[in-house]
Amino acid sequence: MKSKSFRIFWLFLATALLINLLQSYFTPLIFDEAYYWYYAQNLAWGYFDHPPMVALMVALGSYFFDGELGVRLVSCLLSAGTLAVLWATVDDPRKKRYVTAFFILVFSMALLNAYGFFTLPDTPLLFFTALFLYVYKRFLTDTSAGWAIIMGLVMAGLMYSKYHAALVIIFVLLSNLKLLANKYAWLALLVALLTYVPHFIWLYQHDFVTIQYHLFDRPNAPYSFEKYTLGFFVNLMAIFGLTFPWIYLSLFRTKSTDTFTRALLYLVYGVLIFFFVSSFNRRVQTQWIIVTAIPLAIITFRRMMHDEKINRSIITAGLINIAIILYLRIGLVYEELSPVYYETHGNKALAKEMKSKIGDTPLVFINSYRNAPMFAFYTGNDTYSMNNAYYRRNQYSIDDSELRLQHRKVLYFSRRPEKADITFTKSNGGTFYGEFIENFESFRKLETIVDGPIRMDTLKELTLKIHNPYDRPVELDKLRFNVAYLTDFKKVKNAILIHPRPIDGQLLALPPNDTTYFKFKLPAPKMKNPSYFRVGISDNGLPFGLNGKNTEILY
Structure with missing residues (x-):
């Protein structure tokens, strides 16, 4: 027995x-x-x-x-x-x-x-x-x-x-x-x-x-x-x-x-x-x-x-x-036998279509640590997830994937139909709008630091520290800055452009592997009683990134 x-x-x-x-x-x-x-x-x-x-x-x-x-x-x-x-x-x-x-x-x-x-x-x-x-x-x-x-x-x-x-x-x-x-x-x-x-x-x-x-x-x-x-x-x-x-x-x-x-x-x-x-x-x-x-x-x-x-x-x-x-x-x-559309469906066929049309061109996705590795697996191309201020950090935020794409021609999935040079459609009807960028350059690892918490009602000028971890200078004329205000649940509610002033007025670039100091005024929020803010950076006209930690606001 x-x-x-x-x-x-x-x-x-x-x-x-x-x-x-x-x-x-x-x-x-x-x-x-x-x-x-x-x-x-x-x-x-x-x-x-x-x-x-x-x-x-x-x-x-x-x-x-x-x-x-x-x-x-x-x-x-x-x-x-x-x-x-x-x-x-x-x-x-x-x-x-x-x-x-x-x-x-x-x-x-x-x-x-x-x-x-x-x-x-x-x-x-x-x-x-x-x-x-x-x-x-x-x-x-x-x-x-x-x-x-x-x-x-x-x-x-x-x-x-x-x-x-x-x-x-x-x-x-x-x-x-x-x-x-x-x-x-x-x-x-x-x-x-x-x-x-x-x-x-x-x-x-x-x-x-x-x-x-x-x-x-x-x-x-x-x-x-x-x-x-x-x-x-x-x-x-x-x-x-x-x-x-x-x-x-x-x-x-x-x-x-x-x-x-x-x-x-x-x-x-x-x-x-x-x-x-x-x-x-x-x-x-x-x-x-x-x-x-x-x-x-x-x-x-x-x-x-x-x-x-x-x-x-x-x-x-x-x-x-x-x-x-x-x-x-x-x-x-x-x-065809599935009662629902599932995430195993469509990606392999779409990757095959991409490969046939763009060859080995690297792929840059906005806010998608899901799509970037999926299409890297099925196309064999270099891929990168560019995270903006409305998303979250992930493995692409801390590894060297950004560096592999610098100054290369890439297909950037911008989610803007009017900018699309090429489009791809999945079997579920989802559309990818691709825009070719001939000389891709990004600085997502620039870090913005504002010591806090801060009191909104007694605010004058704040000090902004920007750390450049790259081995080369980053020209300031390639960068724009904003302040993103967040709710108590850490959701970005609105973002406003700012113009930080270098303490060294002659500064033209952020020195490599160094921290530079700026002054800026916190703009009036377009929301009621934000709980946090953070300073973001747009590099070469790309979407503002997740460059800093959330700074608490006191009232």
């Missing part, structure tokens, strides 16, 4: 892996995957939005295969690994009779299914969460230096995957505060921190740009019950589909009978409460709570083995889920 269940388990797992590999090969990239592929072109210990694990995954897979399969290979392997670890974590001897039920449960989880082949930071996050829980369970029964070191390495893997991993570690710790007096638990923490040092160094070298963005600079919007809090509850259902009532029923019926089960419960309830509270401040994205799928898979599978009614209900609803998911997965590949 054991041998038969063993063979059935590995048959299911191998079939799932094969399906995911085939899906990976035939499905065009989604925009986020293209962005992470772009990360992987220059491996580093960190990136603007995320830690480096997702880039390493792409680089490893691309070493063995070209194209989409290379981007997704490691994701497919980690997904299979996640299921194997989940199975190993459940040590109930009755599980050998529920192999099929286990796979119906995990295959029916919509997002867990998607992360079976998409390469996103959540894919390694799910794998390392499952592995962390498995290792923690072993650590509880064999509290030794060996398991402590392994647990420390797994914790580092968690944190190298996504910053949300901190919640996994924190809530497991809160479930067992006796760990604070355990020398081996401290050893695990020390190993994790030492392993994470390279990323800490990267953050320091880049002025903690990732932390700064996620905690302080990310734009928000006024609270909306429908979009924020109600949306949070919709997400709780969406990550599981039709099986959600029985999954949450299994959660509610599970009691904290041992230390490991308490860790599972703390992890689920902790993450859900954390993001429920967050929903009163910002929209909670569905993938932010996907980590709960790991402990809930364990909790639910345990319940299925003890409650035949729940088992039958999940199998029935799960099979319907799986049928829907399979249909949608086919639609990712074949646009």
Whole structure:
């Protein structure tokens, strides 16, 4: 019996892996995957939005295969690994009779299914969460230096995957505060921190740009019950589909009978409460709570083995889920079979058309860290995302992509039909308006600094510092300046031209690798009580950029 269940388990797992590999090969990239592929072109210990694990995954897979399969290979392997670890974590001897039920449960989880082949930071996050829980369970029964070191390495893997991993570690710790007096638990923490040092160094070298963005600079919007809090509850259902009532029923019926089960419960309830509270401040994205799928898979599978009614209900609803998911997965590949237009559709064909008409001409996109890597992947051309004052910073803001395009002929997608030299239309009807620039030159890395906060009612002249990080002077006659006023939610409301006066009146250019001082008057805002302002720079008539940090305004 054991041998038969063993063979059935590995048959299911191998079939799932094969399906995911085939899906990976035939499905065009989604925009986020293209962005992470772009990360992987220059491996580093960190990136603007995320830690480096997702880039390493792409680089490893691309070493063995070209194209989409290379981007997704490691994701497919980690997904299979996640299921194997989940199975190993459940040590109930009755599980050998529920192999099929286990796979119906995990295959029916919509997002867990998607992360079976998409390469996103959540894919390694799910794998390392499952592995962390498995290792923690072993650590509880064999509290030794060996398991402590392994647990420390797994914790580092968690944190190298996504910053949300901190919640996994924190809530497991809160479930067992006796760990604070355990020398081996401290050893695990020390190993994790030492392993994470390279990323800490990267953050320091880049002025903690990732932390700064996620905690302080990310734009928000006024609270909306429908979009924020109600949306949070919709997400709780969406990550599981039709099986959600029985999954949450299994959660509610599970009691904290041992230390490991308490860790599972703390992890689920902790993450859900954390993001429920967050929903009163910002929209909670569905993938932010996907980590709960790991402990809930364990909790639910345990319940299925003890409650035949729940088992039958999940199998029935799960099979319907799986049928829907399979249909949608086919639609990712074949646009004509998809009930909706999805982001895998149209980009590959459009890139082929672009390549045939413009050859190797570099592509410059306005405000699109999505399009720039997507068309770099499918055309092989150099691309660049030029971010203006109404957008947000991203990896293109801190890397050298701008430098590769200087003084070259580029196709600039201006979004202005009247300026278009050439147009391209996607299958969904979206149009790209391309304008050729014969000698492209931009200075997006110029940094404007205004010390604050400032009081609007006592304002006279302000000092503006402009740092030029380039190795050559930047002529002032190529630059224009403005002040962008922002709301309390860091949204730009209006922008007004200004004319800063160099303290050195004879200044004609910003000296290289140096900071220059100017004086300017803050113009009267055309909005009521702005909360922040920042100074932007337009280079050679291009849109004003994101050149400075937000300066707080006091009243």
